[in-house]
Structures are given as C-alpha cells and as structure tokens.
Amino acid sequence: MKFDFFNEHTPPLIGVDISSSSVKMVELSEGIKGAYRIESYAIAPLVKDAVVDGNIASLEQVGEAVKRAWKLMGTREKRVAVALPVAAVISKKVLMQKGLREEDMELQVEAEANQYIPFSLDEVNIDFQVLGDSPASPDEVEVIIAASRKEKIQDREAAAEAAGLKVVIMDVETYATEAAYRLAANQLPNAGRDQTVMIVDVGAVMMHINVLHNNQSVYIREQNFGGAQLTTEIQRRFGLSSEEAEVAKRKGGLPDSYESEVLRPFVQSMAIEVARALQFFTSSTQFNRVDHIMLAGGCASIPGVDLAVSERTSVNTIVANPFVSMSLSAKIKQQYLAQDAPSLMIACGLALRRFE
Numbered sequence: 001m002k003f004d005f006f007n008e009h010t011p012p013l014i015g016v017d018i019s020s021s022s023v024k025m026v027e028l029s030e031g032i033k034g035a036y037r038i039e040s041y042a043i044a045p046l047v048k049d050a051v052v053d054g055n056i057a058s059l060e061q062v063g064e065a066v067k068r069a070w071k072l073m074g075t076r077e078k079r080v081a082v083a084l085p086v087a088a089v090i091s092k093k094v095l096m097q098k099g100l101r102e103e104d105m106e107l108q109v110e111a112e113a114n115q116y117i118p119f120s121l122d123e124v125n126i127d128f129q130v131l132g133d134s135p136a137s138p139d140e141v142e143v144i145i146a147a148s149r150k151e152k153i154q155d156r157e158a159a160a161e162a163a164g165l166k167v168v169i170m171d172v173e174t175y176a177t178e179a180a181y182r183l184a185a186n187q188l189p190n191a192g193r194d195q196t197v198m199i200v201d202v203g204a205v206m207m208h209i210n211v212l213h214n215n216q217s218v219y220i221r222e223q224n225f226g227g228a229q230l231t232t233e234i235q236r237r238f239g240l241s242s243e244e245a246e247v248a249k250r251k252g253g254l255p256d257s258y259e260s261e262v263l264r265p266f267v268q269s270m271a272i273e274v275a276r277a278l279q280f281f282t283s284s285t286q287f288n289r290v291d292h293i294m295l296a297g298g299c300a301s302i303p304g305v306d307l308a309v310s311e312r313t314s315v316n317t318i319v320a321n322p323f324v325s326m327s328l329s330a331k332i333k334q335q336y337l338a339q340d341a342p343s344l345m346i347a348c349g350l351a352l353r354r355f356e
Ligand SMILES: Nc1ncnc2c1ncn2[C@@H]1O[C@H](COP(=O)(O)OP(=O)(O)OP(=O)(O)O)[C@@H](O)[C@H]1O
Pocket: 019, 020, 021, 022, 202, 203, 204, 205, 206, 207, 226, 227, 228, 231, 246, 249, 250, 296, 297, 298, 299, 301, 302, 339, 342, 343
C-alpha cells in the first residue's frame, strides 16, 4: 500500500493541474502575517485529445506541456502536487474503533477496501485519513478511504518525470477545488459559513459541480458542457483553426457578429445548464435552495456569465478568485491574474498542500 492522498508532511512544491485543455501551475509562498503570496503561475495549452476524460492519452504531449509550463514559471522548485480526476478515485467513509494503532488501522482499511473495490488490491493504491469522532457513536471515529488504479497514478507521475519533475503529493481534483474554495469563500458574506454554495467549474469539455454546505462538500456531479463548444462554433463561423479560435476567444478581434450571434447564445446555454444542474441538486437532495453560485473554470472568465447565471437562477452568482486575499509577486500582473484566476482553482488548491 502507498499512502499519499492525505500526506500531511510536505516540502515546498508547485501545484500542477493536468486537464483537458492545458497544464496549469501555481506556486505559493507564505507572505506577511501568515497570508499567502502567489509567486508565479503558468498555463500551457494542450492539443486536443492529449487528455481525455481526465486520462492521459498522449504522454509525450502532456510531458511536453508540463515542461513548457515549468519553464514559464521561472522557478527552481521541482517537487509537484498533482491530482486525479474524481472519476478515477473510489472513496468511502467507514467507522473504526477509536484508538487503534496505525498497523491495525491499515489492516482494517485493507479489509474494507477488499469489500468495495472492484479490482485486485495489488492493482490499486490506497490511502486513508481519520476525519474525526463519529457523531453517532462515541467509541468510533469516521475514516475516509480513497483508492485508485495504480496506472492512473503512474501516468501522472510519468508526465511529471518527463519534464524532470517529481510528484510528492497525489491529491484528488475535488479536494483541491475545495481547498481553493476555502480561500475564495472570502468573497462571500460571512466567508460562506452556514450557507449552501454551489461551485460550478466550467472547463473545456466538462462542467464540474460541487455543492458545499457550511464549507463541507455535500454533492458532486459532472456533466458534459464546456468552452470547447464555443471554440468549435468560432472555428466553423469564421473559418479559423482551433488555436486561432482559442486566441480570439481571449483576446478578441472577431467580426461584430461574434458577440450577438455566437458568444451570447453560448453564455445563455451555459446559464441554462447551470440552472438545470441547480434544479437537479435541489430536487434530488434534502436541500431546497443554494445561497450562492460560485463560477470557476475558464468559461467563468467570459464577461457577463455571472449576470446571465444569476438572472436565470435568481441566485447570487460570483466568479471564483482563490487569490482574493493574497499578495502578488512583482512579476504577476493583477489584471491578467484576475482573468485567469477562475481556471486556476485546482492548481491553487494543490499548491496549498505545501502549507498543511
Ligand atoms: N478569458 C477567457 N474567455 C473565454 N473563454 C476562456 C477564457 N479563458 C479560458 N477560456 C476557455 O475556458 C476553457 C478552458 O477552461 P479550463 O482551463 O478551466 O478547462 P480544463 O480544466 O482544461 O477543462 P476540463 O475541466 O473540461 O478538463 C477553454 O474552452 C477556453 O477557451
């Protein structure tokens, strides 16, 4: 067994998010009065289909993008934290007797894992963490067990290694999002306490939904929807390559008809998707409303999406910025960071693992 999903003793490191459209990196340091400071960040685009459904399909392309991102960082740090997509991880909460020795816990974790993991145990890596006392029974503690196929972990290690980097933490994307959320929650009244917040991360191909109540995750879903649809439409309408369309999306320069005939309809369909996800959440759980929607992922940077979503859902909607309370190193421009921040949630959450 290998225990590192919940590794608690960590050296300086860089957070590395390997996702379908790019490799994103964030390095943080501790600034004055315990506040964090962002040292540098980088986004290196990936060609289409190098990462599919969170799996590395082209090790060569991904390794090369990791290398490009690392060069852009201008750092010397070679240790990295990476994350697995939630679909690659099976996790389960179990109860264990209080006060067990580490070895006895490991044995029991193995026995539990044997029951619910559909693979042979030598094909998986397992990790566990004690969450705290069981609210229901005073003699027991709640333990979370997480397991993933070894090959999923090895692919990410190999991509880092191809760029001369070493993985020291293997996290899960949803945990990293939640870690970054704890900082972005400073944007909310009362820092999100006692409230229900739906984080909607709209990336290139996927919409990742994570609902937190009183800052604890209560619901996770994914659905197919993302900015690649907008890129494809730009390509089709204006006869551009996908690289050109990506640049135009961020920097502008498209004909006037783009705004009204392509961008607005996309923003409206994004708002409809969010409203649908919200309705699905409220109708399938004990919760009948959310207090805030926090938009993340690259598509949250489209001007006006927050307004479109709040109009459609009647829920206060903000764009995530995990760096809201951080100081910035001299080489980072506030204006660029503000635009990239929503897509850096996972990389930021991973970079935070250094401070646990
Ligand atoms: N400033 C911007 N304006 C418009 N769209 C943007 C902007 N920045 C990024 N995007 C779009 O956001 C998408 C990438 O977002 P993100 O980096 O969150 O995706 P990802 O994490 O790679 O994808 P996934 O989560 O689906 O694997 C792309 O479609 C990109 O074109």
